[in-house]
Amino acid sequence: MDSMTAPRKAALLGAFDRFNYGDLLFPIVVSNEIYRHSESTEVAIHALIESDFSRYGALKTDSLKSLLRKDALHPGDVVIFAGGGTIGVDWTYMHANLLGRNGNLVLYYLRCLVGDVVLDRMSRYYFGARSPFPWVAGPEDFAVPLKVAYNAVGGSEFASLSTSVQARTLERLGKASYLSVRDAETKRLFAPVEHKVAVDLAPDSAILMSEQFPVYWLKEQVSTQLSAEINEGPYVCFQANVAYAQQHEDRIIAALEVIYEQHGLRALLLPIGRYVGLDDQIALSKILLKLRTPAAIISSEASIWEIMMVIARASLFLGTSLHGNVTSQSFAVPHLGLSDRPCKLDYYLGTWDIPEQSRCVRLEEVSIQVGISLAITDAVRQKKRAELITLAHQNFTKMARACEIDWR
Structure with missing residues (x-):
């Protein structure tokens, strides 16, 4: 592939701003894989808020608001939802993860006062977001034309969501340049979008950690x-x-x-x-x-x-x-x-x-x-370890091709 067509930036987006071991691994593993195969691609790490868990070995994150600024991304860049079982999670739930017990108590009383729908809108507004869900977005949710990819994501709890939430989620997923999921149940649940985008099955990318x-x-x-x-x-x-x-x-x-x-x-x-x-x-x-x-x-x-x-x-x-x-x-x-x-x-x-x-x-x-x-x-x-690592590498190669990332 001609390196001149490669995106200038790959922005990794996910729940990297709370101490959950797997979530903190994703930006490390994914960025390492990108740097290994695509020297021309700059990687940026974004979560809902700025965070610094570097004392625990994690990467610092910039906020979602900063990613949504007009000058943050350029045409041809890629936003990659870097992993995790986050499909279908709402804004209020993710907001609660970032608050202490007192903050969660405030959210509880707000929910009693205004209801779930209004509270979720309030949380979305707080983070400056445009998409209806934290970890599902289409190209139209960003300031410039770009590609959106989902890297071995999980969504096995998707079936428990309301019909309207499922429909809005699938509508956004169908606009992705690349969509891979980490289990067969999620692939089954996302089957309705396969006429728009292939739903590839790939192991969780954290499998590469031992390598x-x-x-x-x-x-x-x-x-x-x-x-x-x-x-x-x-x-x-x-x-x-x-x-x-x-x-x-x-x-x-x-x-x-x-x-x-x-x-x-x-x-x-x-x-x-x-x-x-x-x-x-x-x-x-x-x-x-x-x-x-x-x-x-x-x-x-x-x-x-x-x-x-x-x-x-x-x-x-x-x-x-x-x-x-x-x-x-x-x-x-x-x-x-x-x-x-x-x-x-x-x-x-x-x-x-x-x-x-x-x-x-x-x-x-x-x-x-x-x-x-x-x-x-x-x-x-x-033997199983080697098999999963090989499949994870293949997933990254397919994602790079779909998103026109220069990949060596």
Whole structure:
């Protein structure tokens, strides 16, 4: 492709302004892939607000308002929704993620006063946006003619949205230059737009993390204290959000104690989602106090590299986090997703994992399923890892071609 036709800028847009491990990974992994293959393309990182989680290893973000200024983009540039299960999420929900508990209380009372529709408009106005949803936009929502791409996004909860919201979402998606989704359920739900744009199936782009950040590099990024904890002996890395943990606390404790008794794996409790709504650190702190077998909790100040390293060195990962499981896939670590009902993690594992790990398990199944997962050979895991990484690279190549990005 002629490099003179390449866009001057690729603006990555997503929920990169809250501490959620997977969301913080997307701009890093995607920008690395672009810089590796397209030296002529400038990458800009935007979220709803300016943020700086660089002390945790994340990239700083500029605001959505700054992206919507007339001089921010030029004809031929590309806006890439860089990943995550954000299709169909509304403005109020994303606004709430950025506020503390007091701010969420204010939103609650505002909702009671003005209703959901008006509150969502107020949040959209606050962020200076034009599109009806935070992470779904068409070319017309920006100041200049450009291309819009969706990179391995998730939308498995799309079916729960109202008919009108679904219609508006699909109308915008149909104007994309490129649309790839990360699970078969999302592909099924977006089928109505396939007469306008192909809906490609691709693994979550964070699968590339082990290629970009191998264990030998991660070792240099972790604290001495954490390194000592990791090297103390084999462990199961456990994670759960506060809603799941509160509902299942006693069964979680029983499962972790059985894993120790049967497999000799102490528990390292890892908070991955650390914003209001997930609050992993709150859930895991309570579990730690009640465990009667060897256990420790990873600091709620751990960087994304430290989180990655804890999972990469685990004998087993067990948790509700999609990106905890994706990290396990990337480093070929045995893993099991946890859920009581079909969810985005369930759909993802069903699309991309080894048969023995291709669904979420219930806690009462853990004692049996852990043994099955641990019995899968490293050769099988490495083969799956290589397959997913290859598919992720192919996804980027197809996106670059569709968006006329110079790609080497």
